[in-house]
């Protein structure tokens with residue numbers, strides 16, 4: 001971006017010199033016209049989103065000032081981590097409202113899952129990571145709350161979602177449909193209780209999950225879920241998909257990571273639960289498209305703690321994604337470039 005600033009400065013100098021040299025007789029007037037307002041000269045001009053395309057599999061793309069990281073993939077899976085960043089640049093003031101807590105180690109955990117998928121699937125998921133600390137940008141809120149009127153934070157927000165959109169378009173073009181996982185972490189409840197289960201967000205609220213199967217069928221419209229497209233293509237019913245034996249939660253539970261919802265824990269039973277945020281809503285299939293989204297809220301103990309727990313979880317997660325994908329989309333996860 002420095003280049004643009006320098007370019008503008010030279011453009012200004014060039015225009016001034018050119019005008020003066022051409023119109024010596026009217027020098028005072030020309031100089032006056034050529035003086036641009038200070039903020040016009042110094043305001044950084046951002047390149048158009050997509051200026052760094054095409055996105056080649058296995059290559060990494062960084063947005064402005066390395067605030068956003070996109071590792072381009074070739075399988076129908078997208079992973080994002082909006083709350084795991086650590087950068088605190090001075091040019092972006094701290095956000096003054098909303099949640100600012102970092103989801104510790106979700107940046108690292110997401111990369112370990114990516115590596116696990118590369119080894120197991122023989123192809124790479126699309127991975128989009130926010131490297132800014134949540135005090136500077138919340139990439140899982142609408143742009144107003146996310147960036148709080150700072151243009152550099154807003155630029156990073158736009159890049160984060162642009163890269164996800166590019167990945168979605170490529171997957172829809174190459175595979176027809178795919179899965180998006182927004183990776184988060186939850187901490188202890190305000191009363192000190194720490195729920196050690198992983199919460200799965202499909203935009204189905206905790207009190208809806210606490211209904212019986214029949215009540216859920218009668219009261220909750222499957223098309224309001226972030227996995228609407230998956231439900232449409234699956235042979236299984238919505239409730240079965242949410243918490244039956246073929247649900248993501250039950251499959252991950254079977255590999256040692258207890259989940260809500262799953263056949264063991266149908267709902268949160270009134271306790272704190274996150275059903276999916278902005279990214280799950282905007283990038284899932286509730287409002288159209290063929291990419292289904294699940295928000296993953298992992299506790300720190302046993303999952304986000306250290307490289308040993310990241311690896312263990314990544315292995316189980318990778319197995320679950322391929323099994324779930326095959327069961328409901330009836331294909332293996334293959335790579336297409």
Ligand SMILES: [Zn+2]
Nearest residue numbers: 083103184185
């Ligand atoms: Zn989060």
